[in-house]
Each structure stands twice: as C-alpha cells, then as structure tokens.
Amino acid sequence: MGQPTETPGAPATAGTTTALPGLIPDLVSRIHWPRWALVVLALAAGALVLSCIVCAVCCCRRRQRRRKKPGDKEAVGLGSARSTTTTHPVQPEVDDLESGLQPWGRLQLSLEYDPAAQELKVGLRQAAALKAAGTVDCYARASVSTQPGHRHETRVHHDTPCPVFDETCCFHVPRAELPRASVRVQLFNFRRFSEHEPLGELLLPLGSEDLQHVLERWHQLGPPGSAEPEQVGELCCSLRYVPGSGQLTVVVLEARGLSPALAESFVKVQLVLNRRKWKRRKTSARSGTAAPYFNEAFSFPVPLSQIQSVDLVLAVWARGPQARMEPVGKVLLSARASGQPLQHWADMLAHARRPVAQWHRLQPAREVDRALGLQPRLRLPVPHF
Structure with missing residues (x-):
C-alpha cells in the first residue's frame, strides 16, 4: 500500500531502460511520410556517404603519388650496383644505331647496265621505315646526273610507310660517262594542294659500283636536298x-x-x-x-x-x-x-x-x-x- 502504480499508456520515467529502444520508432512515428519515401531517403543517404568515402580515398592516393619522386621507384644503392656491374663493353644493336643515325628510312634498289645498248636500268623495289608528319602517301623520283632533264616518277602509294614500288626505269648512259655518273633517288610525301614533303634522298655514285653483274641491295636514305636545279616550275x-x-x-x-x-x-x-x-x-x-x-x-x-x-x-x-x-x-x-x-x-x-x-x-x-x-x-x- 502506498506504492505508486503504473497506469497503462503513461510515458516511462528517465530511470527506466525502455527509453532508448523506443527512440527511433518514436521519431519515425512523428514523421508523417510514407514508408517507401523513408526507404528511398535512407538509400540516398547511404550512397552519398559511400561516394564521399571513395572520393577521400582517391584524394589520399593522388597526394601520395605526387609526393613520390620519379626516381624513387628506380633508386638503386651503390652496393648493389657494384655487385652487378661488369667491365666488358656492351655492343648496341645494329638496328638501334641505324635508327638513331639514319631517321630517313631505307630503300631497296637494283642496278643493271647493258654495255651494248649503253643503257642503265634502275629498279625501284621498295622502301621501309619512312617517316612523315601525318599520313604517308609516298612516291619515288629517279634521275641520273648525266641526263638532268630525264627522270622517272613512280605512282603514289597511299597510307603506308613501307611502299612497294616494283618499277624499273632506263637511262642512256655512255660507257665513258659511267665512272663520273651518279643515280639520285628522291622520296616524297604526296600532297594534292600543297608542296610535296621530302622524305629522304639517295645519291649513289656509279664509279664505285661493280656493274658487271646485277646489283640489288638495301641502302640507307639520307636527308633530302634543299633545292632541285632541274625544276622549271x-x-x-x-x-x-x-x-x-x-x-x-x-x-x-x-x-x-x-x-x-x-x-x-x-x-x-x-x-x-x-x-x-x-x-x-x-x-x-x-x-x-x-x-x-x-x-x-x-x-x-x-x-x-x-x-x-x-x-x-x-x-x-x-x-x-x-x-x-x-x-x-x-x-x-x-x-x-x-x-x-x-x-x-x-x-x-x-x-x-x-x-x-x-x-x-x-x-x-x-x-x-x-x-x-x-x-x-x-x-x-x-x-x-
């Protein structure tokens, strides 16, 4: 007798343990939104929190990469270097040397001289590793120094740095003029409405060649000439x-x-x-x-x-x-x-x-x-x- 009785429906006092479990249901019950709207809101909040975490992680990684120097990853101590080095010289590859010294490409050329007809046959076979600014639409032009007005041009080969010409041209070269004559082959990048871009040039003196047999080999192209004296317009x-x-x-x-x-x-x-x-x-x-x-x-x-x-x-x-x-x-x-x-x-x-x-x-x-x-x-x- 004299102890207070709990009436049903009365709110719990601060000392009871039933206040915390009923906090979230009470807040939900006070918001007059449908249940599906609350679910969507909860998913959106979760996605926002997740995206913020991902952005923070990415920013931290970027800062770590910027702080690292480019040479840190490949830094080698002197002790390890001494144990792995040798005193033997290293010979670089021939292709690497040619590519570093001759960036103009190569040309396969054949020469054949007919003493009876005093005729020189120049065979333009193919070219390789040509370099140009943009697409390569290559053609070749061949001439002999003893006939400055006579030259042969191949057809244009489109979109290839390794054109296959497979064309032969003939030049009348007397035997007496053969030792001081030279074959000139120029390669150009075809441009329809502008000046053609020179790709490389080969100047081959015939005095140093053995024309008693058919010669066919690869030649390195040199830099193109600055002017053409035979050009008339x-x-x-x-x-x-x-x-x-x-x-x-x-x-x-x-x-x-x-x-x-x-x-x-x-x-x-x-x-x-x-x-x-x-x-x-x-x-x-x-x-x-x-x-x-x-x-x-x-x-x-x-x-x-x-x-x-x-x-x-x-x-x-x-x-x-x-x-x-x-x-x-x-x-x-x-x-x-x-x-x-x-x-x-x-x-x-x-x-x-x-x-x-x-x-x-x-x-x-x-x-x-x-x-x-x-x-x-x-x-x-x-x-x-």
Whole structure:
C-alpha cells in the first residue's frame, strides 16, 4: 500500500531502460511520410556517404603519388650496383644505331647496265621505315646526273610507310660517262594542294659500283636536298570527265615557280589521239609575274571508247629575253603517263562527273615529246610552176 502504480499508456520515467529502444520508432512515428519515401531517403543517404568515402580515398592516393619522386621507384644503392656491374663493353644493336643515325628510312634498289645498248636500268623495289608528319602517301623520283632533264616518277602509294614500288626505269648512259655518273633517288610525301614533303634522298655514285653483274641491295636514305636545279616550275589544273555526254573539261588554274625574267606566259592545251595531234586551245597571256593565275576552262568532246587512247598535254609557253615564244615545260596526262600525272588521270576516271585538281611539276618539252612519240604531220609537196 502506498506504492505508486503504473497506469497503462503513461510515458516511462528517465530511470527506466525502455527509453532508448523506443527512440527511433518514436521519431519515425512523428514523421508523417510514407514508408517507401523513408526507404528511398535512407538509400540516398547511404550512397552519398559511400561516394564521399571513395572520393577521400582517391584524394589520399593522388597526394601520395605526387609526393613520390620519379626516381624513387628506380633508386638503386651503390652496393648493389657494384655487385652487378661488369667491365666488358656492351655492343648496341645494329638496328638501334641505324635508327638513331639514319631517321630517313631505307630503300631497296637494283642496278643493271647493258654495255651494248649503253643503257642503265634502275629498279625501284621498295622502301621501309619512312617517316612523315601525318599520313604517308609516298612516291619515288629517279634521275641520273648525266641526263638532268630525264627522270622517272613512280605512282603514289597511299597510307603506308613501307611502299612497294616494283618499277624499273632506263637511262642512256655512255660507257665513258659511267665512272663520273651518279643515280639520285628522291622520296616524297604526296600532297594534292600543297608542296610535296621530302622524305629522304639517295645519291649513289656509279664509279664505285661493280656493274658487271646485277646489283640489288638495301641502302640507307639520307636527308633530302634543299633545292632541285632541274625544276622549271609547276602547273595546277583540274580535270573532269562525264562518260554519259563524253565531255572532258580541263581547267587551267595557275602556275608557280617560273623564271622572273619571263615577259609573258600562257598555257597551250592539246589533245593527242593515236599519237597524232587532234585538238588544241590556249589561254590568254599573263605578263610580268612568275606565278600567273589563269582560271580558264576548256571542254573537249571525247567519247568513252576513245578516253584511253587520248593524251592530254599542257604546255607552258613564255616570251624570253630574245623576244620569242618558247616552251618552258610540259605535263603529260593520260593512261600512258607515269607518276603523279597517271594518278591524276586515274582519279578523274574513278570520280566521274567530279572535278579533280592537282599540282604538277613541269617536265622538259623534249622529254614529253619523246614519251609521246608523235608522228609528223603529212606535208603536201609544194607544186612547181
């Protein structure tokens, strides 16, 4: 009697142990949110805490890496170094030496001389380890010092630092001039609308070679030459062929690198069919400039059956100091051409109805005429009265 009785539903006193277990349920009961919202909130809070822990761990690792010096990981004590070193010299690999001293690549070349015909056959086989800024679209140009105006260009090999040319060119070299003659091979990276990038050069004196047998071996390429004395200028033109209508459109755009001493210059556009002159046009003359700009178009009707038999000749004519017009150089574009002109002609046929523009180096007029093998025109006899 006299002891207080607990009424049901009354709150527990501070001294009882039932207060802590009922704290969280009481807080949950006071929040008037649905149960699924509380579960989502709890998961979001857990994900936030977990992401903070991961970020803290990553920051600690980064700070530890920054504090470490690059040489700490590979630091070696002097005692261990003395026990492992030897006094024998180490010979580096030959390929490592060549790659360090000759970064221009290699070229496989073959030489064969025919004493009866006094003809030198230069075989451009393949190249390897060429280096350029970007893609490598390589072609080779071969010439002999005794014939500065005669040179051979291979076709362009796209997207490869190891092109396989497999082309042979012939040069007339008399036996008396053979000891002081030299073969020059230049490799270029083809650029359609800019100057071609030189990749390397090989200058091989023939006086030190035994040409009694066929020679074929690899040569290291050296740095490219700074200038080409045989260059006479360049010409930019655009070709477009429509097979349906049989229309060949030639646009003479501009020239550059001509001699500043020329008074005026123009371009002759000539079509040759079956080794006979067929049609001819010419641009207007430009005066007082070494880089004349023409931008003149000419259309020729050429059926599809004759497109492979047609030769297109672009000749730059200029008036020199002697006040007479002379050909500065020519470009031959056809299926019988070689090098870049052949590639331009093939691109025109492959991309029908689309104009294809490209720069070309001017060749000596005699060399182009010899390659064409033009037959002389029939001349009627002059009647005598």
